[in-house]
Amino acid sequence: MEIAKNGPQGKPRIRIKDEFWDRYTELVRKTVIPYQWEALNDRIPDAEPSYAIRNFRIAAGWEQGEFGGMVFQDSDVAKWLEAVGYSLEAHPDPELERTADEVIELIAAAQHENGYLNTYFSIQEPGKQWTNLHEAHELYCAGHMIEAAAAYYEATGKRKLLDVVCKFADYIDTVFGREPGKLRGYDGHQEIELALVKLYKVTREERYLKLAQFFIDERGATPNFLVEECKQRDGYSHWAKRKMPIPSPEQMAYNQAHKPVREQDVAVGHSVRAVYMYTAMADLALLTNDQGLLEACRRLWKNMTRRQMYITGGIGSTHHGEAFSFDYDLPNDTVYAETCASIGLIFFAQRMLQLEEKSEYADVMERALYNNVIGSMSQDGKHYFYVNPLEVWPEASEKNPGRHHVKAVRQKWFGCSCCPPNVARLLSSLNQYIYTASADRNKIYTHLFIGGEAQFELAAGRVAFRQQSRLPREGYVRLELTEVPDDAFSLALRIPSWCYGKAAMKVNGVAVAYDVVHGYATVCRQWEKGDVVEWEPRLEPQIIAANPKIRATAGKVAIERGPLVYCLEEADNGSPLSALSIIPSTKLEAHNDDGLLGGTVVIEAEGRVDEQASWSPDTPYRPFAPSQPKEPVKLRAVPYYLWGNRTPGEMTVWIRACHE
């Protein structure tokens, strides 16, 4: 196995330095990673223990005890290590690296002689390995460990964990496959597929790519592996702890295994599983030039983002199975919109951009990132939403069981802590989402406007520049070229959907025309060192309407400004928020409020408030009085990502439109 010391050649080097995002990356580095380390070691007071490190110690034989936590608890350690890897790449930290190395020693000690690695089956059900792929997340945990190893290796050059996961992957390759005696199966929770692609990219070992391809190709084939496996177990369910009826292949839609992936065209089932799978499909489409997979990715992308996505970039309309429901079913109050699902959506968007540079992928990536994802985290980095609602009535969250899953207040790191470590690994690797470059075509795409330094190796030679961005506060981006090749190359800047085509470019202070190619402002020229590109996508607050097929938003509008979706909070607008309506022809006034929520741009709008004084609390219904006065009121909207950081109260993204 021959691997370049610091990752493959030609890998762009991107370092973020950005007014808006530095807060988040620092929060991850200084708070989230250390806090999560405490959580993994069961040292958070009043929080359910994680057991995650302890499980590895028991599996390694360093400690006696029972397995604790969920069957997929190992993945928390992996996600933490992955985030540590990204963080170390940007900010070397010898003490953190030492801690990580110790964890890696522990993981290595828990690995079986044959390469197998999973503390649940090592401790709790030895001998039952690979008997419940449907429920037990074995390959899912393997996938996360592989992702961690790739990230840690790329950051530090240290091979220890990479060797561990290669050995594990090699073992998995002996267990799964089409050859006689091998399991012709796949995991109930997709993740190994995209991880094996990463392992292939780091190691260039074809067999990891082929194994990923095998899992994707087998999924949903007939006879249905998950159904047959369930029969082998006599229907025994890990979660129910008893025998259950054998499910039908159709019921495997929850796991996106109801039909072969190339035949799928509607996003169904558990939304995190779905987007992890789509990500791997896009990876494989690119690496194996698989047109069938590409077509399926395009269809699934379109269905998901155009018919099943909330305006905040959230996906998953129901908490039953944390799942998609069906086209245009986007209830705001019983929503799921899990943080992890939006993170997976960002993964998928990133891979689609590698396949084809179309701005709609980046538009969705930005939407999910600036709204659903960062909105999930509190300003202190220690509290999280798993469910990201668009409408909250705290009393209903508490007293109506159909809304118990919707929390009005971010929760302390959960026992099942999928979302916070996922946020940490995304934010600490955000540099990977900003650009793509085509070395052959000598073209660099800027998808996200996040400041920092960037360096690319094109066919023409090395390009380096510094991006400065005032987003999301202002629509101003500046690129200063610090290194250029002798030959011409292209810069392609995304024309964000929210500027509606209104974006001006200057080069060295002079307005220039640009070509628009798939939503990117493209300029090809012989650049000079020191050239400055200024990019000003118009950033105006905007009233947004939703497709009339989306029943839940009928008669309502939302407010956006640039990448940010806005919301009304009770703290600013009183209660009930449902008594408020907005005049859609209103001039939206955006202004800085440096004192609010760490400083942000608030938007004020003319609205009306329904007359309430004449209603006794004990009059439920009465004749409508046409002359009932509606008082004018100033509505005050704040960015959605900041909601729930004050006194708990009502919140809504969608506001009734009135026409007065």
Added chain:
Amino acid sequence: MEIAKNGPQGKPRIRIKDEFWDRYTELVRKTVIPYQWEALNDRIPDAEPSYAIRNFRIAAGWEQGEFGGMVFQDSDVAKWLEAVGYSLEAHPDPELERTADEVIELIAAAQHENGYLNTYFSIQEPGKQWTNLHEAHELYCAGHMIEAAAAYYEATGKRKLLDVVCKFADYIDTVFGREPGKLRGYDGHQEIELALVKLYKVTREERYLKLAQFFIDERGATPNFLVEECKQRDGYSHWAKRKMPIPSPEQMAYNQAHKPVREQDVAVGHSVRAVYMYTAMADLALLTNDQGLLEACRRLWKNMTRRQMYITGGIGSTHHGEAFSFDYDLPNDTVYAETCASIGLIFFAQRMLQLEEKSEYADVMERALYNNVIGSMSQDGKHYFYVNPLEVWPEASEKNPGRHHVKAVRQKWFGCSCCPPNVARLLSSLNQYIYTASADRNKIYTHLFIGGEAQFELAAGRVAFRQQSRLPREGYVRLELTEVPDDAFSLALRIPSWCYGKAAMKVNGVAVAYDVVHGYATVCRQWEKGDVVEWEPRLEPQIIAANPKIRATAGKVAIERGPLVYCLEEADNGSPLSALSIIPSTKLEAHNDDGLLGGTVVIEAEGRVDEQASWSPDTPYRPFAPSQPKEPVKLRAVPYYLWGNRTPGEMTVWIRACHE
């Protein structure tokens, strides 16, 4: 035991003969009762067997086999017999009576020597009697059998079933009580309490009244009986079939046993249990002159009907526990509003009217009856809604699990068939809900405008009259006195809430003034035989608004006409219904459509339909265009009780109000 041959003296004789209601009572008699008989005997093709009659045969030793159905399956036989009793009273039917007598023989044969009667415990868990009051519905089933016996005895004068239940009640009286060695408990599902009051009324045996009082008084006392009983079972749950954590007394709010009933002031928990209990509380308040109970009834009535009741008279906002949630939480789409709960609400209203003649009780009774209750039944009497939604999107009912409980199409008689037999017994005893009479005060109240013949014994002497009513089609009622005493007496006619005080009375063609006492138009005079009272409450279609605290109806209005709530259906108005809005200042036009749904009054209104043509199905969101044309449209509303009798489609009661 001395009981008058044909029920107690002074009982009014009411016989319904009414254009609107005869359809329903005939449907019950000619279709529902025979169909239910087939169901009880497992003879409905493609329907889950009931096992109900078979269970009795097995318990009686006439057949071998296992118990089938729910633990409370016996109550289906009881409810059927009760409906048969009411039906025979109005329409003698020797063949039906013979069938019923045979069933009663069977029931008697299944009774234990000591009086105990319950097929589940007789067959399935002998020796486990009275060990799981919390879950096993033992006294609940007893209560329904008592109600059946009372009804059958009053209809036929036959004592057989009455003797059976008296023997059973006497036995229960030896098991439950405050004396040493007795169980100081009560049932998890209230029902025995109101049944024992009925048994007392028929038999005049004080101990039945005292036993009812005991159950009501013990409920929610400390230590909590249901919790202690659960500890005795080591937490074993009948439903979960395993040990469960011991619940807290607070969790007994589901059974309204979280605190003593006199201290309850908010309707909580399972809504059917709640209203059955409130009914018994009102019964006892009247019979024992218990001011504390009366006050509790008033508080609970007020909370329930003014803050937790749908405009259709439905109660229960969540399917989780078929329960109340909290004040003003009345979601239209995830609603429960179980048919049985509205029937229990009608029971409670009837009892409150016996305590104090205030029209609001009758207003609610009428609202629940004409909307939620009859709306639950299909026009063929063989299909039922258990859940009665105010907003339906059939695709969501099918594909969003949070709405699976909301059906877009009435279902065939279920395995757990609580609602259809409850509808049958209510409709076949509807004559008991129309009037109350105060013999001492020589006053007859007309609460519901349902035609027929009525006869009362007042202190002044016998009064008889014939009511004719054109409701709900027209606001015209006519009473013709056919027998009058020599002395004066009062007629009190309800001024229905929907006429907003506009109701004209004529006597013998001459307009007369009337006193308004607690919402009743009251005239006291020396009446003559042949006097005709005409009563014309104004019946105009009306736009109704809801309290702004009810978030789910913000910005929306409903249409009512007289006692009927209206709704929009997709069959008349297209899809999506959410794209429609109504101009609240519109003139509502009501007209007969004899061809529609068996002939009904439809209401047309001016509305607007959101522009949809410019929306691609793949554009979820876009900037709001203030100039977007809204097309005028004629909205067509039909009575809510008739919804879902055509091609399945969307339905909504609440319509967005627009102001154009």
